[in-house]
Amino acid sequence: MAAQIFSAIFVIIIGVGGCVAYFWGANKLLDAVFPSRGVSGATAVDNLRRQGLVRPWLFVGPAMIILTIYLIYPVVETLRLSFLDRGGANFVGLANYEWAFGDHDFRNSILNNVLWLAVVPAACTFLGLIIAVLTDKIWWGTIAKSLIFLPLAISFVGASVIWKFIYEYRGEGQVQIGLLNAIIQHFGGQPQVWISLPFWNNFFLMVILIWIQTGFAMVILSSALRGIPEETLEAAVIDGANPFQIFWKIMVPQIWGTIAVVWTTITILVLKVFDIVLTMTNGQWNSQVLANLMFDWMFRGGGDFGRGATIAIIIMIAVIPIMVWNIRQANKETGGH
């Protein structure tokens, strides 16, 4: 363990030192190869221009290399692998895709993912908006917001343990130590094994993600609400609008852009949701989702890379519209800056 700590410290020094050395050294080298001082005026101007051509690439170079290895190449390679067999040796055409759409687990995953997509972003945005509006009106709003925001710092695995404890089931007649079943029993209901109820268990898993992400929606929306011009609200009050009309007709329309951003951010997160399903049910009782199914195929029986890659591609296809929209938005905003 001492060796491990030592190597971690060593790597930080090497990593940071290496970065500094690279940027400093490359910069020095460039100055030496194309000197701009101590040479004649014309050469100096020429060399300065050459420096200006090369230097940006020295700056973005390391980032580009890492991005290429870790993101760009894998995207292309995953696409290629999805047309190959389990070992990645033989071309099988669309066989993996045909398999996917005939597979029970895959169809179940698609169905569940659609459910997640329909419920989680909407619930987070809606709850986040309500809480943002309410907490703005009270003196202890900041403390309340901090507490609701807090689950965002908790890992999905930690959150799963927290909620598994809430859903814990003990046989009927025994003391229920899970909060949910204790409440149900207190009011005379039947305790249930919540996470193994097909179909409904999806919602019990979604609650975990909603619990985590509502804080995110709340913070972003709260800051957007602060940006609403006071005059529009005052005008509405003078015109005799009631609080609900002010909320739906004055505030919400002015923050549509932000609502869309929150919604899409959570949508992407939902498409990638993996940890919660893995730790709560591992896809049993019809609760499978694409990301977990993909992980499963990566390692099942030594790993079927063809099928795993195919599932990854399908997740990617769902993300592409959001990606295009994002790039468009960014281009509009920077306006070629």
Next chain:
Amino acid sequence: MTAKSGKSFAGRFGVHIAVLVFVVIWTIPTLGILVSSLRDKDQIIASGWWNSFASSSQTEAGRLPAASAQAQKDGKYVIEGNIFGDGAKRNVNAFGVKSSAPTQYPAGTAADLGDGVTLQMNADGSFALSSSKAFEGDRGQRVYYASSAPPKFTTENYKTVLFSEGIGRSFMNSLTVTIPSTVIPILIAAFAAYALAWMRFPGRALLIAVIIGLLVVPLQMSLIPLLKLYNGVGSFFGVPSKTYLGIWLAHTGFGLPFAIYLLRSYIAGLPREIMESARIDGASDFEIFVRIVLPLSFPVLASFAIFQFLWVWNDLLVAMVFLGTEADQIVLTAKLNALLGSRGGDWEILTTSAFVTIIVPLIVFFSLQRYFVRGLLAGSVKGG
């Protein structure tokens, strides 16, 4: 905002109640594992954690010592002892000798069992069974008793998980993964962000578009090719394919698009005049970056560092693919996931381990919330 609604007392009161309900719902789950992690492990299964401040009571069955333990006292045959033996002492409330009426007699009274046999059991668990005739047989008298224990809180669970369940070691592993994975991307991203914000070169707009595109590429797209690549590199050089170096680089790669995006939008917003006056003074891009841009960008660097730290610390997927599951490599999240499988019902282990895994993010979060929120706003409002 404060002026417009809830002018009535009822309206304002309603807002307070509504927020309170939300806060309670959002905090109760975490409070549950915190309280449970500090409880005695027998009490966790005996009562819900919300009852942990009340004494827990239970009814048990026991057997008194056999006839061989009897002694003669004042002309009677007596068997004495304590029902709890040498174990943990609880408070006896009532006792009985029939399973149909296990709490027939209050503690401290003498029960007449017939045939001149009496049994007295006291609150501290001591009992005296006396008879005018000698006891016979090698099976003692069956007794039932209801007892209660005062709430008991302990740090024993923490000792257990940290030192015997391997959580302590995993904690070190998580730190080993997280710190370099947080530090390395910062410099690389900062240089790239500066170039993309303030230097003119062909292809810049395309690069920015690519980075914004990469922001949303699911991690799942990278896993299989990288796993193959790592296995290939490992077998080519004859080194293990699951190493800390591998995961440091992987996290660096996955964190870079967000890092560059976040830093670029901040650095692009720095005042142009500062840059230009430095340039007129003869400073090169490198000098401008090191002397002006880096110091001014401290808040956004801190935002990114917090994000990346939380992201890497909380990550399960990347760790499961690129690190092994042995004690020397397994990180906290993966260990907790493994414990969920192997120690499924042992809530004293699970709640305590879960709390150990979330304590570091919670501390980081509470102490640096300002930077965290700033990063969140910059990172998502402008497009991501």
